[in-house]
Amino acid sequence: MITTARYGGWFNDQPASTGSSFSTNKVACLFAATMLAVGTGGTIDYHWWQQYKSGSIMPTTLKVPTIEVAPVRSPAEDLERVREIFSPAISDLARALGVSRQAVYNWVNGEQPKPAHLAKLRALAQAADAVAEAGIPVTGALLKRKVLDGNNLFEVGQSGGSVRDAVQLLIQFVRHENEQRERMTARFADRKSSSRSVESDFPAANDVS
DSSP: OEEOOOSTTSSOSEEOOSSOSOOHHHHHHHHHHHHHHHHTTOOOOHHHHHHHHHTSOOGGGOOOOOOOOOOOOOHHHHHHHHHHHHOOOHHHHHHHHTSOHHHHHHHHTTOOOOHHHHHHHHHHHHHHHHHHHHTOOOOHHHHHOOOBTTBOHHHHHHHTOOHHHHHHHHHHHHHHHHHHHHHHHHHHHTSOOOOOOTTTTSOOGGGOO
């Protein structure tokens, strides 16, 4: 008797084994289970083997973790993200990227940036992601704040420094200041406000003789 197992052609036209309940199908399933277990950090030990032979477990119980891959934005999308979060002036953005204002407008219209400018644009877009995720309101004062080597975030990008380090420091500064502000507010929250007004020491009008 000839049996055919459908597992991508691994086992085709193999004689069925006699005197054993362990079929070709089970061999194929076991092989697949072993690959899944090893690939996900699992092990196939003697105890597992005995359980499998007795039919108490099946390879389908093994779970393969799902790997999510974040989509990569296009240069135009990176530029849109920077403008959405930071709302910089075109001249400031062009200066940070080391290009002319016209070049930025060209990118907005779909022109592909040169490779030398792609890294700076991507770094600023990722900085925008970090600020948005931290929930920090973006203001003109925030963008002008000196965070690394006496430079603000855009100046760090212009000089070729680490925009990633700069934005992390910026977020830490803002969070620290917010925590201090909250502590001060909580410290004075329990103090009762005085009911006396500035004019409370003056006599009422009908008391004046």
